[in-house]
Amino acid sequence: MHSAQLARAIPFFPYPQAFVPEEDDLTAIFRDVGRRGAFILQEDLRRFEDNLARFLGVRHAVGVANATDGLLIALRAAGVCAGDEVVFSSHTMVATAAAIHFAGAIPVPVECGADHLIDPEAAERAITPRTAALLPTQLNGRTADMDALRGIARRHNLAMVEDAAQALGSRFRGAHAGTFGDAAVFSFFPAKLLGCLGDGGAVTTNDAGIAARVAALHDHGRDAGGEVAGWGLNSRLDNLQAAILDFRLRKYSAAIERRRALAALYRRELQEVGEIILPPGPDRDPDHFDVYQNYEIEAERRDGLREFLQANGIGTLIPWGGKAVHQWPALGFTQHLPFTERLFQRVLLLPMHPWLSADEITTVCRAIRRFYGR
Ligand SMILES: *Cc1c(COP(=O)(O)O)cnc(C)c1O
Numbered sequence: 001m002h003s004a005q006l007a008r009a010i011p012f013f014p015y016p017q018a019f020v021p022e023e024d025d026l027t028a029i030f031r032d033v034g035r036r037g038a039f040i041l042q043e044d045l046r047r048f049e050d051n052l053a054r055f056l057g058v059r060h061a062v063g064v065a066n067a068t069d070g071l072l073i074a075l076r077a078a079g080v081c082a083g084d085e086v087v088f089s090s091h092t093m094v095a096t097a098a099a100i101h102f103a104g105a106i107p108v109p110v111e112c113g114a115d116h117l118i119d120p121e122a123a124e125r126a127i128t129p130r131t132a133a134l135l136p137t138q139l140n141g142r143t144a145d146m147d148a149l150r151g152i153a154r155r156h157n158l159a160m161v162e163d164a165a166q167a168l169g170s171r172f173r174g175a176h177a178g179t180f181g182d183a184a185v186f187s188f189f190p191a192k193l194l195g196c197l198g199d200g201g202a203v204t205t206n207d208a209g210i211a212a213r214v215a216a217l218h219d220h221g222r223d224a225g226g227e228v229a230g231w232g233l234n235s236r237l238d239n240l241q242a243a244i245l246d247f248r249l250r251k252y253s254a255a256i257e258r259r260r261a262l263a264a265l266y267r268r269e270l271q272e273v274g275e276i277i278l279p280p281g282p283d284r285d286p287d288h289f290d291v292y293q294n295y296e297i298e299a300e301r302r303d304g305l306r307e308f309l310q311a312n313g314i315g316t317l318i319p320w321g322g323k324a325v326h327q328w329p330a331l332g333f334t335q336h337l338p339f340t341e342r343l344f345q346r347v348l349l350l351p352m353h354p355w356l357s358a359d360e361i362t363t364v365c366r367a368i369r370r371f372y373g374r
Helices: 003-008 020-036 043-056 067-077 094-102 120-125 146-155 208-217 239-249 252-270 302-311 338-343 358-371
Strands: 060-064 085-089 106-110 131-135 159-163 183-187 201-205 295-299 347-350
Touching: 020 239, 043 060, 043 201, 043 239, 060 067, 060 208, 067 094, 067 131, 067 159, 067 183, 067 201, 067 208, 085 094, 094 106, 106 120, 120 146, 131 146, 146 159, 201 208, 252 295, 252 358, 295 302, 302 347, 302 358
Parallel strands: 085 106, 085 131, 131 159, 159 183
Antiparallel strands: 060 201, 183 201, 295 347
């Protein structure tokens, strides 16, 4: 590649940006935590858990090693048992289904709707006498219609665990993702909305009993008094990562506003292109406050567009390696979900992160218009 091209390259996600702009602050945090020897279950973690709970308006937050573990722990803490069925949208990370599997339950994938989130009617149709829980994924920074889903859970006496790995700060009718279900889970993987410098996650709940079970399950089964109250895992959020997350949470609202502004810019630049369908704009629907973890479009001739953008130095991503969860043969699903399967021939993620400039968005959009001959 020529250097002129390199200078214009727009990666899908620039991982060094998760460190370099804050290098001095982060190094000071390493030193402070290291000199105190404060590595596991220390005050920085407690402070972050409290601040996260306050940000969301939820009673309890417990740091865990990653969101996949968090989902497993949340399902068990919410009462899901071996042999139970758990209904989820097949348009999610395989981690959502893996957590159900490793909780001993049976993952039941269902269709998503036009907004790419779980279709409540499809979820309700999938319920059987063995169904124990709904597990909606709050995908791409948007929260599902939680009134509809809570109505279904109530009618069928189901637990609800939210996969909010992509939705910190997203709201539906004023309430945050992560506050609707019996429990919810967030991810702090570096490319997630609030990222740390490695793996991390949190479980949130308003239920003191579930919070106590999560706390025990994530720390060798030990209860608040140090007694082993049952079998448990080691799945704690490192105190160092928590200190970094607490520092970043203080500036988080600005990062969300940046993402929403970039989404508005994409919409302005692309709304005339008939070959693509854009995510809802940031101010389109008063019920939804979207935070744009991803900018997921539907595109005609998707693979050609992706290659064309790649040749122009623009990185994109096809969600989840190109398949919905139920489409991976090794996982043994028998469901046929035609809407989701068609969608997966069309979906593409454009660059979306708070370090993206308006000029870069303009460059991406100009290339897309050129591909479609506009
Ligand atoms: C990232 C992600 C996960 C898994 O999060 P980890 O912290 O990497 O385990 C689960 N579900 C969804 C929807 C995700 O995007």
